[in-house]
Amino acid sequence: MARVLDGAAIAAEIKSEVAQEVKLLAEQGIRPGLAAVLVGHVPASEIYVRSKVKTCGELGLFSEMITPPETVTTEEMLALVADLNAREEIDGILIQLPLPPQVNAKLLLDSVVPEKDVDGFHPVNAGRLQAGRPALAPCTPAGVVQILKRSGIPISGQHAVVVGRSDIVGKPASMLLLHENATVTICHSKTRDLGAITRQADILVAAIGRAGFVTPEMVKPGATVIDVGINRITDLAEFEKFFAGDGKRAEIFSKRGSTIVGDVHPKAFEIAGAYTPVPGGVGPLTIAMLMSNTVRAARMRRGL
Numbered sequence: 692m693a694r695v696l697d698g699a700a701i702a703a704e705i706k707s708e709v710a711q712e713v714k715l716l717a718e719q720g721i722r723p724g725l726a727a728v729l730v731g732h733v734p735a736s737e738i739y740v741r742s743k744v745k746t747c748g749e750l751g752l753f754s755e756m757i758t759p760p761e762t763v764t765t766e767e768m769l770a771l772v773a774d775l776n777a778r779e780e781i782d783g784i785l786i787q788l789p790l791p792p793q794v795n796a797k798l799l800l801d802s803v804v805p806e807k808d809v810d811g812f813h814p815v816n817a818g819r820l821q822a823g824r825p826a827l828a829p830c831t832p833a834g835v836v837q838i839l840k841r842s843g844i845p846i847s848g849q850h851a852v853v854v855g856r857s858d859i860v861g862k863p864a865s866m867l868l869l870h871e872n873a874t875v876t877i878c879h880s881k882t883r884d885l886g887a888i889t890r891q892a893d894i895l896v897a898a899i900g901r902a903g904f905v906t907p908e909m910v911k912p913g914a915t916v917i918d919v920g921i922n923r924i925t926d927l928a929e930f931e932k933f934f935a936g937d938g939k940r941a942e943i944f945s946k947r948g949s950t951i952v953g954d955v956h957p958k959a960f961e962i963a964g965a966y967t968p969v970p971g972g973v974g975p976l977t978i979a980m981l982m983s984n985t986v987r988a989a990r991m992r993r994g995l
């Protein structure tokens with residue numbers, strides 16, 4: 692039986708450490724603050740941002756949610772970020788993605804001062820990460836490394852194969868694993884004979900954004916499989932393809948009309964030595980690392 696890596700428990704551990712740090716900072720009169728910007732009404736984004744703001748409250752951080760309308764312009768968003776950049780009580784600025792098409796997302800993300808870029812999306816932070824300098828690293832990949840480390844899974848000298856090369860997950864995950872002395876291979880949509888490479892992985896990170904893309908034949912027996920995917924499926928035929936015979940999932944699916952599947956086919960987990968389930972694996976770490984980054988940003992900005 693493969694070992695299930697409990698992301699929720701690890702996230703709780705990190706959040707409790709962050710709460711402790713917040714308490715210590717409070718003794719110095721410092722309260723880390725996060726501004727979360729949520730544009731329009733994307734249901735998934737609304738859930739994520741509310742959860743981020745709620746967690747700030749639980750851990751003792753100051754937070755503010757800013758909700759510009761769907762019709763907001765790039766200029767208005769730039770002015771909003773300029774204001775947040777200048778505000779002393781704001782240590783972290785999070786602009787929830789995706790943004791509506793009329794907003795120039797790159798221009799906007801680049802306008803966040805790197806010191807407050809708690810998502811780690813700014814090219815300066817990407818460059819610092821690449822160069823091995825102190826940087827705010829993107830939350831999801833930082834969470835992946837925390838799961839591995841806190842589960843006692845060795846990284847140094849292991850072959851880590853990352854499937855997916857996004858700026859938000861694949862690329863920074865590769866860099867963080869490299870800094871932990873893994874031998875890293877990055878695969879993507881143009882990779883030839885993908886399975887031959889993923890089968891070499893001691894640590895396989897799936898960050899493709901396609902439901903059940905990693906199949907059992909692609910996994911080396913005993914490997915650690917980290918599933919970063921969050922894909923909602925609503926189609927019964929698709930449900931059957933992934934979860935045939937899984938009574939608990941069937942119950943959820945019939946009740947809600949949908950369920951979440953990762954980038955790894957559930958049958959592939961059976962080949963693994965350890966894996967992160969979806970939901971409850973990498974997901975909870977993203978918010979925990981955002982909290983950790985916000986406290987880190989608050990300290991770094993004050994030279995602590």
Ligand code: GUN
Pocket residue numbers: 785786787788789810830831977
């Ligand atoms: N949308 C989906 N994931 C993320 C994330 O980690 N940060 C932001 N800002 N937006 C997202």
